[in-house]
Amino acid sequence: MNQSDKQSTAWPLIFSxxxxxLGQGFLADINLSGRVLAxxxxxxxxxxxxxxxxxxxxxPTLADTNVELRNTLTRLFIDFAxxxxxxxxxxxxxxxxxxxxxxxxxxxxxxxxxEVRAGRVTGPxxxxxxxxxxxxxxxxxxxPINTVTPQDNLLVQQxxxxxxxxxxx
Amino acid sequence: xxEKCAPGHSIKPYTHSFCIMxxxxxxxxxxFPKKDQIDKGHIKxxxxxxxxxDCAIGFLSL
Numbered sequence: 001m002n003q004s005d006k007q008s009t010a011w012p013l014i015f016s017x018x019x020x021x022l023g024q025g026f027l028a029d030i031n032l033s034g035r036v037l038a039x040x041x042x043x044x045x046x047x048x049x050x051x052x053x054x055x056x057x058x059x060p061t062l063a064d065t066n067v068e069l070r071n072t073l074t075r076l077f078i079d080f081a082x083x084x085x086x087x088x089x090x091x092x093x094x095x096x097x098x099x100x101x102x103x104x105x106x107x108x109x110x111x112x113x114x115e116v117r118a119g120r121v122t123g124p125x126x127x128x129x130x131x132x133x134x135x136x137x138x139x140x141x142x143x144p145i146n147t148v149t150p151q152d153n154l155l156v157q158q159x160x161x162x163x164x165x166x167x168x169x
Numbered sequence: 170x171x172e173k174c175a176p177g178h179s180i181k182p183y184t185h186s187f188c189i190m191x192x193x194x195x196x197x198x199x200x201f202p203k204k205d206q207i208d209k210g211h212i213k214x215x216x217x218x219x220x221x222x223d224c225a226i227g228f229l230s231l
Contacts, residue, residue: 046210054198056214076200079183100196102218 011038011123012112012168013047014130015066017073020143020152023081023090027148030077032098032138035168036069037109038062038124050109051136053101062124066165091140098138113168123167130166174216174224191219 013036021028035050041058047065049055055076057068077094084090115121123129143152171178177192188199198215201207209229216225 041210048210048214054196054215054218055200056210058208058210072200075185076183079185079188079199082184097197097199100218102196102220104217 009040009121010108010112011121012109012116013038013127014136014166014168015069016166017070019074019077021074021077021081021090023087024085026087026090027143027145027152028081028087028090028094029141029143030094030138031141032136033134034098034136034138035109037105037112038065038165040124048105049101050105051101052098053105054097062165087142091142094140095138098136109168116167116169123169127165127167129169131169170225170228171221173228174221175219178219189215189219196220 014033015036016031016033018029018031021030034052036047037050038045038047044058044060045062045065046056046058047062047069055069055072057065057072059065059068076097080093080097081090084093112121116123171180171189175189175191179190179192181188181190182203183199186199186203187201188197189201190197196219198218201215202211212225212229213222216222
């Protein structure tokens with residue numbers, strides 16, 4: 001076995017995440033689209049990050065991994081907010097986390113997408129297909145206190161709202 | 170395993186996870202679970218991300 005070992009079935013997924021994080025004297029809106037590789041394995045489904053690369057979650061079903069992924073990201077962003085004193089530092093840490101990956105994971109995701117495009121792999125369930133060429137993005141914006149509204153509580157409190165998966169095709 | 174495969178690394182405890190950092194601005198893995206028992210998937214992903222999977226395999230039968 002080496003660093004290019006592969007799982008037998010892998011679904012290339014694109015997920016979206018949106019949330020508001022309270023930091024040291026700032027509010028930050030995070031809007032991101034990332035890439036993961038999902039793999040059914042014994043005991044459930046594993047989701048391995050591509051962008052961000054430094055994350056893995058597992059759960060009994062793919063839908064459950066969706067919730068776990070969002071919660072793991074939210075907890076991490078809260079930790080980032082604790083570790084950084086300013087919005088600028090927080091933004092830089094989040095952007096680095098999303099961008100950082102490894103070449104093997106990226107190659108596996110692209111190969112899995114090629115399998116989907118060729119019709120050799122079908123996606124799980126009825127996930128919508130995303131054929132865009134954009135691979136990932138992250139936008140971290142500071143929300144001025146005087147623009148905060150009660151509606152923002154929906155974003156701050158939506159920890160149980162899952163990220164949304166699309167099948168990369 | 171990290172002592173052998175990732176010399177110079179550092180580990181910072183976060184509230185919800187451990188942040189494992191390679192030296193000299195190398196890759197960072199900030200989501201390693203804080204649990205007594207860690208599934209292989211987490212270890213394998215961390216090792217791959219840090220670029221030490223081939224070394225880690227020898228230690229952990231991944």
